[in-house]
Structures are given as C-alpha cells and as structure tokens.
Amino acid sequence: MLTLKLIQENTEFVIERLAVKNVDARKTIGKIIELDNKRKSVQNQSDNKLAELNKVSQQIGGLIKSGQKEQAEKAKQVTVNLKEEIKQFTQQLADAENELKDVLITLPNLPHSSVPKGKSAENNEVVRTGGPAIFENSNLLPHWELAKKYDIIDFDLGNKITGAGFPVYKGKGAKFQRSLISFFLDEAINAGFREVIPPFMVNEDSGYGTGQLPDKEGQMYHDATDNFYLIPTAEVPVTNIFRDVVVNESDFPVKYTAYSPCFRREAGSYGKDVRGLNRLHQFDKVEIVVIANPKDSYSQLELMVKHVESLVTKLGLPYRILRLCGGDMGFTSALTYDFEVYSEAQKRWLEVSSVSNFETFQANRLKLRYKDDATKKNQLAHTLNGSALALPRIVAALLENNQTSDGIIVPEVLIPYTGFKIIN
C-alpha cells in the first residue's frame, strides 16, 4: 500500500511512475486526495465534539463531588445532543476511513526508475546470461519421460492420491529433492541468512500483510473452518514475522531463509505450461527474505541476485537474468529480477526465481518500521524477497540437461547430499 503522504505530496510523480506499470491513476489519485481531505475534515469536527464532551464530563464530576446535584443534572442534559452528534461523526469517520482504504489498496507499488516500460514479458530486459553453452539435440527426452523411465517422479500416483499437480517423488527422486532443499538452505546460511521453519498455514491478517489478500484470494487454498490459508510461498509467514514490529536501525539488514512447500491453486493454467513439473499445485522452495534500511535496500537486492546467481552457476545450468518491465511486474514490487534456466529438451526458458524489492509497500501494510537513529522517529522499513530456489523447474532442467545414455548425472555440489552420482 502506498502511503498517503507520498500521494499528497508528490501527486504528479506518483501518476507518472504508475504509468510505467500501464496504470492510468489520475482519477484514482484524485479520488484518494478528495477522500483524505474529507476524512481530515470529519475527524476535525469529531475531535472538537469529543473534546467538548470530555470537558463537560469533567465538570459533572466536580459538581457531584461538591454536592451540587441540580447543576450536575443540568449539565447532563447538555450531553444528550452532544452524544448524538458524536455518534454520527464517529460513523462518518469510520466510513470515510474505509472508503479511503478501499481505493488506496487498489494502487500497485511504484516501479523503480530502472524499470523498463512495456506491456508484457516480451519487453523484459535481459540483464545478463551465464552458465554453460546451451546444448542443442533433438534426441533429448523431456523430464516427464525421464521421470517415468527412472521411476523417480510419479504424476499418475499423485493424481490418484490428490489430483493433478501433486506429484509423488520416489526413491532417488525423493532423495534428490531433499538434497536440493538442504543444499539451498546451507548456501543461504553461509551467505548470512538465518534459517526459520515457519507455519505452512497463515491467518487472514498475514495474508493481508504481504498483499495476497484481498486481491489474490483465489490463488490460495483456504480452510474455511478455521479461516486459514495454505501458504503460496514462505514469503508470507516469514515476512509476517515482522508485522507490527519496530526494529533497531543497527539490526539492518535482517536476513532470513526458509524452506517450505508452496501451495497454489493456479486456476486457469493449461497446455505446455503445466506439463510435468512446469507448474504444480504443491512444490518445494527455499525463500530468502531481507528487511533492509531504505538507504541500502537496492544494494541488498543486488546481493540477493548474486546469491541466486551463484546457485544456478554451481548447479551448472544455463541461465539468464531479466529485469521485468512495468507490465510484467507484480502488484507489490518496485523492482523485480527473474531468473530463468534453459530446459534443453523442452527448448525453453523456465522461470526458477523472482527477486524483488518492495520498498515500503509491504511494510506500510505490515506496520514494519525501524527507529531512525538520527531523527528518533519510526520510519517504514524496506522488505525484499526472492526464491533461492524453487525446486520443480530446477529439477526439470537438471534432468533434461544432464541426461546421458547411462542415466542422469548428479551435479558435483549435490553429491555430498545425495550420496549417489547418477540416477539410473
């Protein structure tokens, strides 16, 4: 959520920045300013009436104490009208606040100045590519066939137990999965992130805090009995650790990492996008979350990008880093880098990580602040997060790119975790 202060003080700047996300916000902003001014005026009137009532009440207290009962009764009569007016103002104020928030919440975050203009994924900017050269060979098997051939991932079985998009990992496939999780966590810990294991279900407040609610309600699995949501990413519980928290400036940057399964309904997906491991309802991911001083959140973002880059490099996958254009960015993000790895049998790039700086957008909803040493004031902190990494597409690319006639070669860095060098 954008701050009112920013909208009030830099109206034209906000409108201009939102245009990069292809949002014409002029009308909405005008409405917000109007509603905010209305809110202020109502509060002003309301406060005055409350002050009056407080004063009279005090006088009544004094009169009763000194035994002037008749005077006290007289004064009580005065409050009758006053209370009625206050009741109305209170209602008006609540209405004005709600109305304002309803509109405010529809505005996405402002894109950073480096975000390219554009409508869709085609306008994303390739920052750099890396890893081994892409191997072109039409005889390569796609990962879903390899999974069957070596009996390591069973999609049909998952379909029987739960439904489409819930695969069962078996034997070396299961161990491989677990090895990747451990590898990613260890790498994150070595890079200074503190590991946490969060709850995999969250309440409504948490869903709201990181921006999944109310707009992305349909993307999450919901338990209506207790009103809990299965997490779509560890970002939600981990970032919500800091909901309503004031951190010390000296604690920056706060760096957390967490493994979690992620649950996504993915309504409306179809075709080659959902084939095999490409898009699942349940998948594993290691997430990194950073709470940063606004002064250096962008250098933290670069560090996170470096970290993710080191992971795909160590796994020996061809990758590229994209800076997302305004039209392809998420609602809450100010700057997002996507990582894609090349899947040699499918002959396409697969997104495996998304690293973003949300600046104060999430913090404003979360009420995540820090005590500024210089001014002694509470200020909104910056939040950032990224996948490091999401497993299924990494597994898909590793299976496809590392296939040989003898089996699938396990990357060197994973062997200490798997205990085997080849899947056959």
Add this chain to the structure above:
RNA sequence: GGAGAGAUGGCAGAGUGGUCGAAUGCGGCGGUCUUGAAAACCGUUGUUCGGGCGACCGGACCGGGGGUUCGAAUCCCUCUCUCUCCGCCA
C-alpha cells in the same frame, strides 16, 4: 474437549467508575560528580491521527470488537490468546 485464572507502557508490576496515558521499580537517554569508570543524585523517556510556520493545542489507544454511563484500564457481553488442572494424543 471440560474446569478455573489471567491479558496494563521496552520489561516487571500497581491501579476496580471521575484531573489516569496511567504509581513504583528496572532498563534506555541526557546531566552533575570523577583523571576515567562504577555508585549516588537530578532530569527525561510510548504509539498514532488532526490543527498550527512554531512554542504548542486537541482526539484516539491499558489483548480485539461491542455495550452500560455525563464519565470506563476499572462494570457487562463477546472473540482471540496465555497459564494451571483434568481428558485425549504424534
């Protein structure tokens, strides 16, 4: 799941209808003293919204929501959470 107790400022802990945003202690910050430090002493120390250039002024906040009352941290209802005991259980 059943019975009981509780939720107050950074922490501990008073306060059961009126000048209480809240005693006191600890902690934090500033100062006096000291070569320096400790101790002692003095002062200061919550968040948030609105008005004002400002000094300041006003509103709200004692787990959340609602009610009673001229007036609620205090009384009533309700929800959530914590603790103790019993039951069940990985």
